[in-house]
Amino acid sequence: MSLLPVETALAKIFERIPAPQPEIVALPEANGHVLLEPLLARHNQPPFNASAMDGYAVRAEDFAEGVSTSVRLVGTSQAGSAYSGTLNSGEVVRIFTGAPVPDGANCVMMQEVATVTEGRVSFSELPKAGKSIRPMGYDFADGEALLAPGTRLTPYSLALAAAANAPTLTVARRPTIAVLSTGDELVLPGAALAPSQIVASNAFGLVPLLSPFAQAVADHGIARDDFSDLRGKLEAALEADIVVTSGGASVGDHDIVQDVLKDLGVEIDFWRINMRPGKPLMFGTRGKSLIFGLPGNPVSAMVTATVFLLPALRRWLGEDEPLGPRLVLPLAEPLPPNTARRHFQRATIETAGSGATRVRPISETDSGHTSSLAQAHALIIQPENDPGQPAGALVEVIPL
Numbered sequence: 001m002s003l004l005p006v007e008t009a010l011a012k013i014f015e016r017i018p019a020p021q022p023e024i025v026a027l028p029e030a031n032g033h034v035l036l037e038p039l040l041a042r043h044n045q046p047p048f049n050a051s052a053m054d055g056y057a058v059r060a061e062d063f064a065e066g067v068s069t070s071v072r073l074v075g076t077s078q079a080g081s082a083y084s085g086t087l088n089s090g091e092v093v094r095i096f097t098g099a100p101v102p103d104g105a106n107c108v109m110m111q112e113v114a115t116v117t118e119g120r121v122s123f124s125e126l127p128k129a130g131k132s133i134r135p136m137g138y139d140f141a142d143g144e145a146l147l148a149p150g151t152r153l154t155p156y157s158l159a160l161a162a163a164a165n166a167p168t169l170t171v172a173r174r175p176t177i178a179v180l181s182t183g184d185e186l187v188l189p190g191a192a193l194a195p196s197q198i199v200a201s202n203a204f205g206l207v208p209l210l211s212p213f214a215q216a217v218a219d220h221g222i223a224r225d226d227f228s229d230l231r232g233k234l235e236a237a238l239e240a241d242i243v244v245t246s247g248g249a250s251v252g253d254h255d256i257v258q259d260v261l262k263d264l265g266v267e268i269d270f271w272r273i274n275m276r277p278g279k280p281l282m283f284g285t286r287g288k289s290l291i292f293g294l295p296g297n298p299v300s301a302m303v304t305a306t307v308f309l310l311p312a313l314r315r316w317l318g319e320d321e322p323l324g325p326r327l328v329l330p331l332a333e334p335l336p337p338n339t340a341r342r343h344f345q346r347a348t349i350e351t352a353g354s355g356a357t358r359v360r361p362i363s364e365t366d367s368g369h370t371s372s373l374a375q376a377h378a379l380i381i382q383p384e385n386d387p388g389q390p391a392g393a394l395v396e397v398i399p400l
């Protein structure tokens with residue numbers, strides 16, 4: 001049986017991902033979307049030379065060492081209401097944080113160093129040109145490209161978009177996703193378990209894992225290992241851009257997902273990857289729909305979703321780095337030798353007393369062992385046939 005290398009499988013998936021489609025979203029709906037057009041500043045920020053302090057706007061040259069130390073208070077500039085005149089030699093204007101610096105002034109002295117007596121102001125420090133002034137356009141200039149296409153929008157970048165006066169953004173349309181669990185033995189959480197029944201847990205991890213990248217993730221529930229039940233439920237699921245099944249992906253007599261998919265006209269691109277957990281992953285397409293047949297084992301389902309589906313979704317959205325974040329960290333303890341399959345090993349990330357961050361493999365490797373996956377902070381990517389690594393060796397990890 002030949003098993004497909006992980007990279008080949010990813011490349012085959014990426015080949016089937018459509019080019020990103022534009023969609024315009026208002027800022028409050030834009031978090032997590034990926035920009036398709038650059039964010040361009042629609043004005044200078046700040047729009048005028050602005051004071052960074054509550055204090056007094058002065059001409060620094062009036063205070064050159066040994067020269068006049070007291071100036072005459074002639075007015076006020078506050079946020080939203082500027083001082084209209086020009087500051088002349090020997091004059092000072094009361095100013096507040098964010099307010100426009102009057103023409104002629106080139107320095108703001110904070111009020112803590114000012115003394116005001118009978119309409120005149122003196123300072124305990126020497127004013128210097130440029131002090132406590134944010135020049136017009138200091139943050140960004142009108143027309144400047146602030147965020148590039150491919151940027152995933154965060155609360156930080158959305159605050160920037162608002163500051164740039166952009167009420168909407170052009171982003172990539174997100175796919176709709178249908179999740180379908182398969183298996184005669186499955187019951188929903190909360191039910192009383194009859195003998196040989198298993199709680200269907202996969203969808204409860206997959207839906208929140210995929211949701212940040214999707215327009216909607218619909219849980220289509222459980223299909224039985226019965227051709228017509230599975231066919232009907234898969235047919236409905238195929239309305240979505242992406243269909244994700246779990247279970248029935250292997251070689252058992254009840255593993256009929258692939259047969260039903262073929263019957264529905266799905267073209268299978270590949271089946272079985274050279275990795276553990278997750279070997280029986282299946283991928284195919286029908287028209288515009290992509291179908292991922294994940295293994296039923298709970299750890300295999302979540303790991304294959306992390307290794308293949310998340311990059312597929314990032315690619316769909318046109319993200320810069322479709323593989324997502326990767327770290328290289330030293331091992332906190334030795335990593336045992338690997339088999340011929342690439343191993344995505346559960347691990348915790350810890351910060352030692354010295355402050356060094358290290359990754360500690362979790363010895364549990366069973367693909368049905370959900371509690372160890374829940375404890376893991378990362379997956380160590382251990383290459384095929386790796387002879388094992390000593391503590392301190394650097395390994396690549398996928399943070400979870």
Ligand SMILES: Nc1nc2c(c(=O)[nH]1)N[C@H]1C(S)=C(S)[C@@H](COP(=O)(O)OP(=O)(O)OC[C@H]3O[C@@H](n4cnc5c(N)ncnc54)[C@H](O)[C@@H]3O)O[C@H]1N2
Pocket residue numbers: 181182183185186198199200201202203246247248249250251252255277278279280294295296297298300367368
């Ligand atoms: N003879 C062989 N047997 C198996 C092979 C093989 O190559 N030859 N591969 C093994 C590997 S590796 C995996 S992974 C599993 C995957 O099997 P399936 O995708 O067919 O999964 P099922 O048999 O349906 O279920 C496996 C296991 O997971 C439980 N399960 C299923 N769905 C859910 C769910 N939604 N939530 C929680 N748990 C679920 C199910 O009850 C089984 O215990 O095949 C190996 N066998």
Ligand code: MOO
Pocket residue numbers: 275276277278279280295297299300367
């Ligand atoms: O692919 Mo399986 O996940 O090794 O049990």
